Amino acid sequence: xxxxxxxxxxxxxxxxxxxxxxxxxxxxxxxxxxxxxxxxxxxxxxxxxxxxxxxxxxxxxxxxxxxxxxxxxxxxxxxxxxxxxxxxxxxxxxxxxxxxxxxxxxxxxxxxxxxxxxxxxxxxxxxxxxxxxxxxxxxxxxxxxxxxxxxxxxxxxxxxxxxxxxxxxxxxxxxxxxxxxxxx
Numbered sequence: 001x002x003x004x005x006x007x008x009x010x011x012x013x014x015x016x017x018x019x020x021x022x023x024x025x026x027x028x029x030x031x032x033x034x035x036x037x038x039x040x041x042x043x044x045x046x047x048x049x050x051x052x053x054x055x056x057x058x059x060x061x062x063x064x065x066x067x068x069x070x071x072x073x074x075x076x077x078x079x080x081x082x083x084x085x086x087x088x089x090x091x092x093x094x095x096x097x098x099x100x101x102x103x104x105x106x107x108x109x110x111x112x113x114x115x116x117x118x119x120x121x122x123x124x125x126x127x128x129x130x131x132x133x134x135x136x137x138x139x140x141x142x143x144x145x146x147x148x149x150x151x152x153x154x155x156x157x158x159x160x161x162x163x164x165x166x167x168x169x170x171x172x173x174x175x176x177x178x179x180x181x182x183x184x
Contacts (some may be wrong), residue, residue, distance in 0.1 A: 040184075043055070049131075049143075050133050050140065050179070051087065051143065052182050054087065055071070055074040056075060059163075063117070069119070073167045075164075076164040077166055084132075088125050091123065091124075093121045093123030094122050095121055097119075106154070109166075113158060118156050120154055121151075122151070123151055124150065124151055127146045128144070128178075129143065130180045143180040147172070149172070151169035153165060153166040154166060
């Protein structure tokens with residue numbers, strides 16, 4: 001804080017970044033992703049968790065750009081399971097050049113089209129795990145967030161002709177007692 005008082009331009013930059021971070025935008029490849037991108041509609045709320053529903057994307061048949069890949073990470077990895085609601089937030093990523101399928105490293109990708117290219121990803125994200133609101137899990141404090149600062153993943157074409165992307169990595173520190181995300 002002391003540095004910001006001595007340098008007003010840093011204070012403005014920090015405030016602008018803070019507002020961007022809380023406005024529902026994520027950054028991918030230097031581009032902002034708005035919550036209502038062309039791949040999905042606006043977030044829908046889940047009253048049981050007081051958080052957004054898993055993101056659903058319409059099929060993308062061409063290889064994704066960085067902005068689309070970040071949205072596809074959410075669409076592929078967001079899930080409501082009996083153990084809780086898992087949501088990916090603040091997805092940032094870089095994409096490598098497409099390469100050929102390699103069975104040793106790509107064989108575990110769901111429904112992969114082995115004739116299509118695979119795109120390696122690196123980046124970061126925050127993973128939220130939310131419990132239904134109820135006894136022991138009050139609204140606004142029913143989620144745990146795990147930052148994943150060094151994640152790796154892939155984008156691949158499925159045998160159905162659409163693209164999926166994932167991004168996973170170690171989660172060094174988790175925080176509990178948080179509200180669930182309401183934006184993408």
